[in-house]
Amino acid sequence: MAVGMAKGGLSMVGMTAVPLMSLTMSPVLAAGIMLPVYVVSDMGGLIAFRRSFDWRVMRTLLPGAIAGIGLGWATAHLVNDAAIMLIVGLIGLSFALNALIRPRVSGRKTPRWGAGSFWGAVSGYTSFVSHSGAPPYQVYVQPLRLSSRAYAGTTTFFFAIVNLAKLVPYAALGQINPGNLRISALLCIPGLIGVVLGVRLLRIIPQELFYKLISWMLLMISIRLIWVGAASFAF
Template identity: 75%
Template sequence: MELSQTSWLLAILAALAVGMSKGGLSMIGATAVPIMALSMSPVVAAGIMLPIYVVSDIGGLIAFRRSFDRRVLATMVPGALAGIGLGWATAHIVSDAIVMLIVGLIGLAFALNALIRRGGGTARAPRFGAGSFWGMISGYTSFVSHSGAPPYQVYAQPLQLSSTAYAGTTTVFFAIVNAVKLIPYAALGQLSVDNLRISAVLIVPAVLGVWLGLKLLRIIPQKLFYKLITLALLAVSLRLIWSSVATLAG
């Protein structure tokens, strides 16, 4: 598959965003597939980006190997694995546009609530029931379009982890999810030779993005950090809603 200059530019921007998300600016990564979908099929974009996520995860895991919350992972990972399995089982039934619409609406509702409410409220403790539910939604939507971040944030942000622990827990969670996704993606033919060749080129901007994300994370205050990821969630959610509605209407 040959990409146009515009497609390559968008793909490089998407890879940079993925790398930055693994460097701690987690919500930015959710923009990758929507960015690439401006010039190609979301299914193709998802197949190209998965190896980029996996490679970027390695850098993120090294950077945050001591900064993550095991309790959060224990409550979310089992549900996420179930969500991936559900996505694989229904891959030929549910359209990408419908899933993107659901993700966008969830993210929009949460972002607006976070921006409108006063104060941060009392921090919640990790709970297996809630973690399993949102983990399953995150695993499912991540399988379909790498858009698992909004459901993840609905559960994780009210826990009020430190910015570093939040970034590290997010990185480890999605590293597990992305590694598991390689199996069904390969089985569904989304890791074709052509896609992998494009992915290989995009590894360079992705690695650069990890470094840039780490630099920005260290200089951004915690309150501003949460404000930025909430605004990023709002922007991504609106973009997902717009794209899905346009697809369904067309």
């Protein structure tokens, strides 16, 4: 439902999906189950925003993002569940704190290859590890001050490409298999319900208040993951 709500307009809510699942299962398993749900959910966004994206921003981000995905694939065997749990927790914690205390961005910047490549690589890596590519992506794109529709469209197209690119390495690592796909297919149902719910919540709840509530939720989940991950290393 969190992924569906993200595709329904509440983009930050999707950040809670893998951390929340990681409380009860391996974060690697959680990421593998959720990837097909992301890919299916992306389809509606691609149709809705097919003419509303900024290609200049995409060009600066995508090369680095593909490199970041490759780095995640190449180093996957070096980290265990506890390490990934810590990474997921730290990513979530940094994003939640950033959302809660960072001042509003003023002024407007232009797309740059250096910054775009760096944040694209970080976004690609964190997206590969836990589908948490949104925080570094937003650090780069928010100061560009795109129109709301161009921002939504650029975000949709960027992560649709990133998610498709992750399918091959995920399959090679065994994270996409018949067992996972059966669960993913079932999760597409609440995902679709989440899309409808996200659209309706945007009309009812002030967006700023909703994002604060989600940020606090993500903060608490992330602290729990960091605690459990650190305890696993300690023992």
